[in-house]
Amino acid sequence: MKPHLLTQAALVRMLYDPSFAQSVRAQPRAVLPELPVALADELGRIDPRALRRDVHRRERTLGELCKELPCATTLAVMEAKSVRVLLDFYASEHFHAAITDGHALVLALGAYLEGVLAEGTLRSPHVAAVLAVELGSARARRDVARAAPGKLAREAGVEPLDVPSGTLATLRVVEQHRFRLALLPAWSVASDPPALLLPPLGALQPVCAVSIDGDVSLVEIERPLHAVLVSLPQPRTRNAVLDEATLRLGGDRAAAEAALDELLADELVAAFVG
Amino acid sequence: MDLAHLPRLGVGISSEPGSVASGGIDARTLDPALVHFLEYGADVARGLDEHVRGWAASGRPTTYHFLDLNLEDPDDLDAEWVARTRALATDIGAAWLCGDAGLWHIGPRDRGHQLLLPPILTDESADACGDTVLALSEATGLVVLPENPPGDVYVGPLHLLDYFARVADRSGGGLLLDCAHLAIFQRLRGLSPLTALDGFPLDRVIELHVAGGAEIEVEGLSLIDDSHGTEPLPDTWAIFEHVLARAPNLRAIVFECEKNVPGETLAGFARLNAAFPSA
Numbered sequence: 409m410k411p412h413l414l415t416q417a418a419l420v421r422m423l424y425d426p427s428f429a430q431s432v433r434a435q436p437r438a439v440l441p442e443l444p445v446a447l448a449d450e451l452g453r454i455d456p457r458a459l460r461r462d463v464h465r466r467e468r469t470l471g472e473l474c475k476e477l478p479c480a481t482t483l484a485v486m487e488a489k490s491v492r493v494l495l496d497f498y499a500s501e502h503f504h505a506a507i508t509d510g511h512a513l514v515l516a517l518g519a520y521l522e523g524v525l526a527e528g529t530l531r532s533p534h535v536a537a538v539l540a541v542e543l544g545s546a547r548a549r550r551d552v553a554r555a556a557p558g559k560l561a562r563e564a565g566v567e568p569l570d571v572p573s574g575t576l577a578t579l580r581v582v583e584q585h586r587f588r589l590a591l592l593p594a595w596s597v598a599s600d601p602p603a604l605l606l607p608p609l610g611a612l613q614p615v616c617a618v619s620i621d622g623d624v625s626l627v628e629i630e631r632p633l634h635a636v637l638v639s640l641p642q643p644r645t646r647n648a649v650l651d652e653a654t655l656r657l658g659g660d661r662a663a664a665e666a667a668l669d670e671l672l673a674d675e676l677v678a679a680f681v682g
Numbered sequence: 683m684d685l686a687h688l689p690r691l692g693v694g695i696s697s698e699p700g701s702v703a704s705g706g707i708d709a710r711t712l713d714p715a716l717v718h719f720l721e722y723g724a725d726v727a728r729g730l731d732e733h734v735r736g737w738a739a740s741g742r743p744t745t746y747h748f749l750d751l752n753l754e755d756p757d758d759l760d761a762e763w764v765a766r767t768r769a770l771a772t773d774i775g776a777a778w779l780c781g782d783a784g785l786w787h788i789g790p791r792d793r794g795h796q797l798l799l800p801p802i803l804t805d806e807s808a809d810a811c812g813d814t815v816l817a818l819s820e821a822t823g824l825v826v827l828p829e830n831p832p833g834d835v836y837v838g839p840l841h842l843l844d845y846f847a848r849v850a851d852r853s854g855g856g857l858l859l860d861c862a863h864l865a866i867f868q869r870l871r872g873l874s875p876l877t878a879l880d881g882f883p884l885d886r887v888i889e890l891h892v893a894g895g896a897e898i899e900v901e902g903l904s905l906i907d908d909s910h911g912t913e914p915l916p917d918t919w920a921i922f923e924h925v926l927a928r929a930p931n932l933r934a935i936v937f938e939c940e941k942n943v944p945g946e947t948l949a950g951f952a953r954l955n956a957a958f959p960s961a
Contacts, residue, residue: 412807413755415837416785416799447802450837457903458834465797472794510789550792 415447417508422451423459424466424498424507430456469513470494476514476546477521479582480539484521486604487532493524512550518543534606537575538582541615541626544569548619556643558682560668565619566676568629568637572609576626581606618676632657632667640677685856688825688888689777691743691934692718692960693951696910698749698940699728706940707947709737716951718960719743721936722774725750726766727791730773738774745889745934746776750791751818753783753828754801754811759818763791768822777934779824780858780889782831783811783849800831800867803838803845812852819855827888829858832866832908842867843878850886857883859925860891862938865917866906875917876924887929892922892954893938910938912946926957 409417418440422429431439436452443451474481474494484493497503497520506516521539524530548567555561585604595601614634618625629637632653639652646668653664671677695709695717702708709720710733722734722744738744748767752758771779785799801807811828819826828849830842838845842864850857868875894911895918897904906915914922926932935958939947 410806410810412802412804412810412838415802416754417788419799419835419837420785420788420797446839447804447837454835454837455903457901458905461834461900461905469794476793507788512790512792513788513794514792 411444411447414442414508415451418443418448418451420507421504422454423462424469424503426456426459427499428504429454429459466495466498470497470517473514473517476549477518477539477542478586479579480518480521480535480542482582482586483532483535483538484524484530487530487535493530512546514546515543515550518546533572533609534578537571537609538578540569540571541575541579541617545617545619545624545626548617548624549622551619554643555678555680557680559643559645560640560649560672560677560679561643562637562640563676563678565624566637567617567619568634569615569617570612570634570638571615573611573613574607574609575613576615576628577607578609579626616676630667632660632663633671636664636667636671636677643680646679685825685886685888685931688856688933689743690960691745691777693954693958694719694721694743694745694934694936695947695951696721696723696747696936696938696940697733698723699731701731701940702733703731707942707944708733709940710740712944712947712951714742715960716948716955719745719777719934721745721747721780721934722776723747723749724770725786725791726763726770730770734774744774744776745936746771746774746779747829748779748781750786750796751781751814752785752787753781753814754785754807756810756814756817759814759821764818764821768824771822771824776824778827778888779818779822780827780829782860783815783828783846784831784833798831800833800836800842801838801845803836803840803842805840805848807838808840808845808848809852812849815849815853815855819853825856825888826853827856827858828853829891830860830863830867832860832863834870834905836867836870841871841878843882847881847883850883855886856888856931857886858889858891859887859921860893861921861925862891862893862895862908862914862918864921865895865915866908869904869906869917875920879921879924884925884928885931887925887932889934889936890922890925890929890932891936891938892918892950894950910941912939912942912950914950923957932958 436448440448500520502516502520544567548565551564553564616629635653635656654661720737787795815826894913895915896907896909898907
């Protein structure tokens, strides 16, 4: 990447992460070794008050990102009892890497929350389950077509997921809860908000997110279909797909073949001429 | 870029998707003797609204101001964006394309990625910007005018005007000078409003922007808010008057004021028309 674009990326990181901006002020050349020293030094001399001029920037951006992870972020804040759990995203490696590498911030926020769950700061299985669905849907929206001669590939926007039973019901309950809160925004500062009763979660259940023009449908699917789809993380030959799917299905190759044929007929998997 | 044959549009007003629906000025209600064209600022995600469609359908002139291209990054100019932008501009019969030459989005054009930062003021950035301007013009068949963006922080050794002079040298094209944005830059650098205009290629200026601003304080730091109110700062008027008298190829002036009460914009439009009478 050209130095001026690296400089822009560093400036954006400073705008969103005050602790990073402070580090740049303290040691610009050490914190930004990828920049020409003159530009790193200049970033280090920026008046921090100018970086804070747009006082709503962090919340506004986070609000946009949360629109794709609405239920997961709601449950995360409920468990943490603070939006800090979301704002800390800006200090995370996920945020900085997304800015530097040019990746989608929504996916970075989702990965950050997965990390928060993995380290145990958040423990709710409902957060994890709902995040898996919403993050999978976000990935499906951004999926791009894959083509490889002689191979099979998932159609763009098809994302297989494995989530506990009760996850889709949880999504509906949280969506209804958010709708109710939006009817009376004053609830956000009340000590007696309406109760949110989450349904129980059970065994893992195969689900598929399908994005068409950005609208995502979530459908429960049979295990053999799921086994084939997860065996196609990238384009592969028919035999390679069937070998892995057969293993996932306990050796039932006939089930794998039938599932693959069904997915091809339904145009969820594409076959490219070699 | 063929600048000589660009039409003289006169004085216009800015507009963005949904601005009228959210209470902004409907340009069709303004005196046509004062407001001659509409500059529509949009991104491909939002496209055209009924306001600009109605204006264009009446046969009145437009320009298309993009809000979603990082001009200092030639890789941002992908074929799909070019095709969609060209279609939008063509639909409203835009006389040319223009847009702030800065960072409109972080990484991909995606949810939550939108912002606007000025370019990094280096030779390398200016050259990249000039290359993108030229490539966009060739791809669309339309003249492309890069605009100096607003900012609270400008990074890089060049003066903003020297940066855009280099952009124009590189692209061989014209420029859009935003007088209010330049006033912001000069104030931030502690310079007088007209600093560096003597070395700026004023013959390349095709369009001017004028807008109201507000002096604000952030924790004791004095800044100018690019508020797009109806009262341009004295610095902005000083730049405008100076450039107007020395820009022989000027074709258009936009008063960026669509979010105000129509009656409060009349004095500004009258002053601009007096300074730049329609042919």
